[in-house]
Amino acid sequence: MSARIAAALFMSHVPAIGVASDLGKTEEPYWKPLFDGMQPARDWIAANPPDVVILVYNDHGNAFSLQMIPTFALGMAPFYEPADEGWGPRPVPTVEGHPALSAHIAQSVIPAGFDLTLVNEMTVDHGLTVPLTMMFDKPDAWPCKVVPLAVNVVQHPTPSGRRCLELGKALRAAVETFDDDIIVQIWGTGGMSHQLQGARAGLINAEFDNRFMDDMINDPEVLAEVPPVEYLREAGSEGIELVMWLIARGSMADLAGGGSPGEVHRLYHVPASNTAVGQLVLENGTVTA
Amino acid sequence: MAIEKPYLDIPGTIVFDADQARLGYHLNQFAMSLMNADNRKRFKADEDAYLDEWGMTHEQKQAVVDRDFNRLLALGGNIYFLAKIGATDGLSYVQIVSSMTENDADQHAAMMIAGGRSVDGNRYLHEWEDRP
Numbered sequence: 001m002s003a004r005i006a007a008a009l010f011m012s013h014v015p016a017i018g019v020a021s022d023l024g025k026t027e028e029p030y031w032k033p034l035f036d037g038m039q040p041a042r043d044w045i046a047a048n049p050p051d052v053v054i055l056v057y058n059d060h061g062n063a064f065s066l067q068m069i070p071t072f073a074l075g076m077a078p079f080y081e082p083a084d085e086g087w088g089p090r091p092v093p094t095v096e097g098h099p100a101l102s103a104h105i106a107q108s109v110i111p112a113g114f115d116l117t118l119v120n121e122m123t124v125d126h127g128l129t130v131p132l133t134m135m136f137d138k139p140d141a142w143p144c145k146v147v148p149l150a151v152n153v154v155q156h157p158t159p160s161g162r163r164c165l166e167l168g169k170a171l172r173a174a175v176e177t178f179d180d181d182i183i184v185q186i187w188g189t190g191g192m193s194h195q196l197q198g199a200r201a202g203l204i205n206a207e208f209d210n211r212f213m214d215d216m217i218n219d220p221e222v223l224a225e226v227p228p229v230e231y232l233r234e235a236g237s238e239g240i241e242l243v244m245w246l247i248a249r250g251s252m253a254d255l256a257g258g259g260s261p262g263e264v265h266r267l268y269h270v271p272a273s274n275t276a277v278g279q280l281v282l283e284n285g286t287v288t289a
Numbered sequence: 290m291a292i293e294k295p296y297l298d299i300p301g302t303i304v305f306d307a308d309q310a311r312l313g314y315h316l317n318q319f320a321m322s323l324m325n326a327d328n329r330k331r332f333k334a335d336e337d338a339y340l341d342e343w344g345m346t347h348e349q350k351q352a353v354v355d356r357d358f359n360r361l362l363a364l365g366g367n368i369y370f371l372a373k374i375g376a377t378d379g380l381s382y383v384q385i386v387s388s389m390t391e392n393d394a395d396q397h398a399a400m401m402i403a404g405g406r407s408v409d410g411n412r413y414l415h416e417w418e419d420r421p
Contacts, residue, residue, distance in 0.1 A: 016382070066314055066370075085324070155310050156307070157307070193408075196386050197303065197389060198302045199301030199389060199391070200299070200390075200406065202390060202397060203406045206404070229295040238368075273382055
């Protein structure tokens, strides 16, 4: 028996979505279409609960300052507290880790050529907690354990799309050699198009975003070759977060000779605050040729 | 040989790379310090005195006092750190973000609801040449 990756999920992690949930604004006209749009994903995960989520996200100058900038930072801890980002910590449950799986991933992925930074103590910001809210609403405790994988997409150069896709493949190999009969999901978060800085702030590119989702499903090997400057130019300076989706996609079976992913859910919504929201649920290897 | 930076050709955008980070290290560390409530209180009580505790340039300190976010970006600031200055003032992200554009916060929010700023005409510096 070993662990298996049942699905990969992809979604934005806009802080305002967390605020809307925390303050009970989800029925307001601004937010209701988005939260209604996410309901199928919540229904799906209630029927397909993971034991552990490997959650790929970025820290936004909260757990990590510029004192050190790890490109790929894997959480090793039993618990992670929500960060105070300047407005007070989000009123959400403590995130429970899975140190044994983290240790296994480190021992599998580093020898495979990915020089992870291993983090024994850190807080987690909206990049990690907003996707949990999007999928699980407001439970008293999160219904699964989480292994955080923080990616530097704040200070350039960031890792390339190719590097991210290949890391996902290494994560798949790691999970499948973990001797515990657990169901794992990998979530890639961030994006979609948005720009929070400069005179071009407020940029949204729905055409880029929708094509990105098409290619994420059907053509990830080609998508992995898109250079960082194209994300910056087309999807806004903060749109570069989308490279993190490729880590989740790289973990799927079709890239290791298995069946194609099955699309369960796809959502695109503009805006949440300054950002375009995307959400995809892909089940692993459900479509065979 | 210089590193090629194709992203310098994007208008209204300052990409926070390792060179910008080098210029802005103390500025961003100052901004990060405002995550702490006691530091926020000390900063608000006497901004000049608090800024003098950090190894920032005069220009950077003045841009903080002026809350000139575009200037702070040019001087090596990163928006996620700079946002903590805005948070200390009680501003939302939309207020902080819109202050860098031609719009006020209400106009910016309306633009976002209408689908955001189009990428057409906003990809390359030369497309902005005729701007005032």
